[in-house]
Amino acid sequence: MKSLFDPTTYKETKTRIQALQPDSAASWGKMNVGQMVTHCQFPLKVALSDKPRKAKWNPIMRLFKKSLYNDKPWRKNLPTAPEAKITDNRDLDFEREKLLSMVDAFYNKREQQEWQPHPMFGHFTHEQWGQLEYKHLDYHLGQFGV
Numbered sequence: 050m051k052s053l054f055d056p057t058t059y060k061e062t063k064t065r066i067q068a069l070q071p072d073s074a075a076s077w078g079k080m081n082v083g084q085m086v087t088h089c090q091f092p093l094k095v096a097l098s099d100k101p102r103k104a105k106w107n108p109i110m111r112l113f114k115k116s117l118y119n120d121k122p123w124r125k126n127l128p129t130a131p132e133a134k135i136t137d138n139r140d141l142d143f144e145r146e147k148l149l150s151m152v153d154a155f156y157n158k159r160e161q162q163e164w165q166p167h168p169m170f171g172h173f174t175h176e177q178w179g180q181l182e183y184k185h186l187d188y189h190l191g192q193f194g195v
Contacts, residue, residue, distance in 0.1 A: 050120050052179030053152070053186070054159040062186055066149055068195040071141050075192050077125040083139035085189050086148050091133040092185050093151040095167060096178055097158070102168055114170045118180035123188050130169075155182055 051058045066086070073082040080088060116123065159179070166172050173181060 050118060050180045051183050051187070052176065053155060053183040054175075054179035058183055059152070059156045062183065062190070063149060063152060065190045065195045066145060066152070066186075069141065069145065069190075069193060073193045073195070076194065078192060080135065081138070082193055083141040083144055084135040084137075085193060086141060086144040087135045087139045088129070088133055089186055089189055090144070090148055090151055091130075092182060093148075093155055096164070096182060097151065097154055098165060100165065102165055117170065118173070118177045118184060123184070125192075152186075 053059055053062060069082055069086065071082065075081070075085070078085075162175050164173060164175065164178055
């Protein structure tokens, strides 16, 4: 499984983000490209937060958790958490720079071994965090053909 902590994967992911264009169209889903780039910031914000938190998850999430960081592709049109839904128009260039900055900040934590629990899924290992963040970005970048 690829990880955003891997230097090659990190560079490849940034190149894919930079390849997005204002007229990039989604192969599935309701978001436009600016909304998608904004949406992709949410999981990175969670990972980058050092604020202590307790996981608020239920046993059903446990069933879904392993799919977050394994090689099996996610199915199209997965539901989005309400706080991560973006419905207003967003400026692609502005949001892309924010996303790239967050990807850099996440990559710069590649040596960090202790992570706060995810608010929905609980504890992830260092390796799982890198895989999870890559898989989410890969899913949405693929959605927009890059």
